[in-house]
Amino acid sequence: xxxPMRIGILALQxxxxxxxxxxxxxxxxxxxxxxxxxxxxxxxxxxxGGESTTFLKLLExxxxxxxxxxxxxxxxxxxxxxxxxxxxxxxxxxxxxxxAILPITVRxxxxxRQNESFIATFPLRLPGQxxxxxxxxxxxxxxxxxxxxxxxxxxxxxxxxxxxxxxxxLATTFHPELAEAETMHRHFLALCGGExxxxxxx
Amino acid sequence: MENGTGWxxxxxxxxxxxxxxxxxxxxxxxxxxxxxxxxxxxxxxxVMALERVPAxxxxxxxxxxxxxxxxIEAIMNTVSIPVMAKCRIGHFAEAQILQEQGVDYIDESEVxxxxxxxxxxxxxxxxxxxxxxxxxxxxxxxxxxxxxxxIRTKGEAxxxxxxxxxxxxxxxxxxxxxxxxxxxxxxxxxxKRLQAPYELVRYVHEHGKLPVPKFTAGGVATxxxxxxxxxxxxxxxxxxxxxxxxxxxxxxxHAIVKAVTHYDKPGELLAASKGLGTPxxxxxxxxxxxxxxxxxRGW
Numbered sequence: 001x002x003x004p005m006r007i008g009i010l011a012l013q014x015x016x017x018x019x020x021x022x023x024x025x026x027x028x029x030x031x032x033x034x035x036x037x038x039x040x041x042x043x044x045x046x047x048x049g050g051e052s053t054t055f056l057k058l059l060e061x062x063x064x065x066x067x068x069x070x071x072x073x074x075x076x077x078x079x080x081x082x083x084x085x086x087x088x089x090x091x092x093x094x095x096x097x098x099x100a101i102l103p104i105t106v107r108x109x110x111x112x113r114q115n116e117s118f119i120a121t122f123p124l125r126l127p128g129q130x131x132x133x134x135x136x137x138x139x140x141x142x143x144x145x146x147x148x149x150x151x152x153x154x155x156x157x158x159x160x161x162x163x164x165x166x167x168x169x170l171a172t173t174f175h176p177e178l179a180e181a182e183t184m185h186r187h188f189l190a191l192c193g194g195e196x197x198x199x200x201x202x
Numbered sequence: 203m204e205n206g207t208g209w210x211x212x213x214x215x216x217x218x219x220x221x222x223x224x225x226x227x228x229x230x231x232x233x234x235x236x237x238x239x240x241x242x243x244x245x246x247x248x249v250m251a252l253e254r255v256p257a258x259x260x261x262x263x264x265x266x267x268x269x270x271x272x273x274i275e276a277i278m279n280t281v282s283i284p285v286m287a288k289c290r291i292g293h294f295a296e297a298q299i300l301q302e303q304g305v306d307y308i309d310e311s312e313v314x315x316x317x318x319x320x321x322x323x324x325x326x327x328x329x330x331x332x333x334x335x336x337x338x339x340x341x342x343x344x345x346x347x348x349x350x351x352x353i354r355t356k357g358e359a360x361x362x363x364x365x366x367x368x369x370x371x372x373x374x375x376x377x378x379x380x381x382x383x384x385x386x387x388x389x390x391x392x393x394k395r396l397q398a399p400y401e402l403v404r405y406v407h408e409h410g411k412l413p414v415p416k417f418t419a420g421g422v423a424t425x426x427x428x429x430x431x432x433x434x435x436x437x438x439x440x441x442x443x444x445x446x447x448x449x450x451x452x453x454x455x456h457a458i459v460k461a462v463t464h465y466d467k468p469g470e471l472l473a474a475s476k477g478l479g480t481p482x483x484x485x486x487x488x489x490x491x492x493x494x495x496x497x498x499r500g501w
Contacts, residue, residue, distance in 0.1 A: 012463050013226040013247060034463060049223045050247065051283050057245035057456070058463055082223070094282055108282060114306040115329050117216045139219045140284065140306070178219050 007192060008033040008042035010068075012058040014050020014082065018177040022185050036067035044076040044192035047083030049139065049175055052108070055086055056097060065099060072101045076168040076191045078184075084164075084171035085142050092145065102166050103148035106173075110143030117141070124155040124163060126187050134181055136162060136174030143173065168192075210413075217331030217351035220284065220306065221415040224248055224352075224438050228428070228459050229417075231255050231442040234273070235280040241445070244455035248284040248306070250440065251277045256313050256360030256496070257443035257482060266314040268296040271303050278304070286333070291500045292318025301330040307352065309333045310345075312499035313359045313442070322500065325349030335419065337370045337497055339377035339406070340396030344501075346414055347399040353412060355436070356497040357420010360443050362484025364427045366497055367420040371434045374416065382410045420497070423448070423481045425461030425474045432465035449479035 007023055009016050011032030023030035033039055045068075047055075059065045071077070072087075079087040079102075088098045090105040098106075111118070117139045124134035134155060144161045147153075154170075155163035163184070164171045168191045176184035210218065227247025232238040238249045253269045254262065268289050278285045284306035289296035291310055296317075300308050310323050312335050325332040326349035335356035336342035342353045355374070357367030377396065381403060384392055389407055393400040405413050418431040419440035428439045439462050441455075448454045457474040464470035492498070 011226065015222045015225060017225065018222060034467075050225075051223070051227065053242055053283055054227055054245045054247050054459065057243070057459065061245075061456070061460060113278075113304050114216075114220055114284065114331065115301070115304055117220065119212050119216065137215065137219055139216060139223060175219065178215065178222070 005029065005189070005192070006031060006042055007189070008039060008045040010045060010047045010055070010083070012050070013054050015048045015080075015175070015177060019046050019048050019080075019185075022177050022182065026182065026185060026189065028189060035062065036064055039067060039071050042071075042075070044078070044188065045071060046188070047077060047079045047086055048177070049081035049083065052082040052085040052091075053096065055082060069099055069101065072099075072169065076170070076188065077101060078170040078172075078188045080172050080177070081139065081141060081175060084144075084173055087169065087171055090146075102151065102164070102169060102171055104144050104151060104164065104166075104171070105146035106142045107145045108142050109140050110145075111138060111141055114140055120157055122155055122157045122162070124183060126154060126183070127152070127165070132181075132183055134163075134176075134183060135179040136172075137178040138162075138174050139178075141173045144171075213329065214351060218414050220331060221333075221352040224284070224417075225415060226462060227438050228455075228462050229286065229438065229440045230445055230455060231440070232277060233446070235276040237446055237451075238277040238281045238285075240452050241455060242281040242283050244452055245459035246283060246455065247438070248286055249277065249281060250309060250442075251285060251287040251305070252313070255443040255446055257362070257447050258360075259313060260360040260485075260494070260496075266290075268293070268300065268314070271299065274300075274303060274305065288314055289323070290314040291316040292321050292323060294323045297323050297328065297330075297332075301328055305330065307331050307333055310350075311335065312356055312496045316499050322348055333417070335497070335500065336374065338373040338396075339381075340398045341501065342374055342412060342416075343396065343398035343402040343406070346402055346412070351414045352417060353414060354417040354419040354440055355431075357418070357422075358487045358490070359420050359496050360485075361421050361487055361490070362423040362444060362447075362482040363487045364421045364423070364430065365487050367418050367422070367431055368434065370420075370497075371418055371431060371436060374412075375435055378406050378410065378412070381406045421487075422458070423484060424478075425457045425471055428458050428461045429465040429471050432462055438462070443482055447482035454478050454481070
């Protein structure tokens with residue numbers, strides 16, 4: 001039996017609403033997640049953009065770190081901007097704690113402050129698909145400065161990866177929810193089992 | 203895109219984009235780098251650098267200006283979260299200096315002494331984004347028309363009294379609900395009534411919301427205050443004097459952060475509200491003479 005496709009969005013703070021709107025447009029139920037009990041019903045979880053220091057403080061206050069790591073062992077996570085910082089193994093500028101879900105090192109605010117925020121277009125290569133043009137909105141964005149060979153680079157810009165896949169997890173340093181294309185959201189839904197589910201229930 | 207920013211330039215998208223990231227968070231007024239560190243450690247999503255917190259500006263009087271850039275720089279070097287800073291209403295030279303310094307958002311603020319009684323800064327020309335205060339929908343749309351990409355209620359800063367922020371938020375919500383109900387041919391008359399740009403009135407009619415995030419400020423002193431404003435539709439909360447004029451700033455700051463995250467969960471709000479020490483003493487707005495009110499600055 002297919003369980004309903006419900007995707008969680010970590011809603012401690014940050015850009016929750018635009019992911020929710022985008023998933024609604026794709027006919028997927030998106031639920032804000034603020035506690036460990038709300039994770040159980042989710043097929044995957046988006047950690048949206050926001051401030052990683054605020055996320056860390058609230059994860060600690062509500063003892064949410066371990067449940068998130070446990071969830072990630074079973075189900076897909078997608079970290080967007082601050083979310084990718086939270087999922088990294090190491091964080092620089094400054095050094096801070098992270099959940100070590102992805103074997104990558106991330107440098108915060110790597111391009112500079114808000115005046116250096118920018119929009120760029122680059123090719124995105126999803127597994128089994130040709131290159132698609134993707135618009136990337138980079139806001140005080142981090143940069144992936146080191147990554148293990150088993151991490152697949154889906155897109156790069158300026159010589160560093162901006163979209164990554166590691167097993168069923170995704171990370172993007174730009175904000176797909178601030179651009180038109182639905183490609184990344186669709187890809188995440190596929191990782192969450194939408195396709196596999198459709199095949200197995202036939 | 204679904205929030206209707208297709209009409210926006212690339213720069214506008216980046217400016218609104220940062221505001222989107224601050225949603226559900228608390229932006230705290232800080233005077234020193236030490237304050238900024240306390241705010242960041244408590245979970246603030248951004249800090250607002252200013253020379254004196256509003257309660258002190260109110261008490262000490264005199265002309266309140268942009269902070270010393272050396273102080274702002276010290277704050278920028280101390281924290282990794284976005285740093286905002288205030289310029290006086292209409293003081294585009296202060297805004298140019300803040301942009302040159304590289305702050306992440308400029309608050310053209312009624313808390314400082316206005317530099318121009320008729321004109322606000324022409325904000326579209328700046329690369330650095332602006333937040334502006336508003337007491338009603340017409341004022342909010344005029345500021346957005348000038349290029350503000352984040353709106354906050356003015357409230358009555360430095361009082362610790364929430365009544366004005368509530369009044370402003372309700373006024374904005376009421377007029378947005380009204381516009382959503384109007385027929386297309388009524389929109390120009392509504393733009394005339396509100397003294398607001400027609401295109402933005404039309405945006406509100408079509409989307410039922412502002413084209414930029416709607417935050418709140420002015421008089422927040424407790425976790426319950428923050429929750430109240432979030433439940434009234436604010437998307438993030440600025441706290442000024444409410445933290446550093448309280449007896450235990452780190453504890454109160456963290457409690458207000460929690461209250462904004464769990465603004466609609468009374469159980470969490472109860473836990474966050476316990477044992478915070480003394481809040482800022484405050485001044486009831488009803489006891490202020492009209493000339494002592496900051497919210498009437500700007501138009």
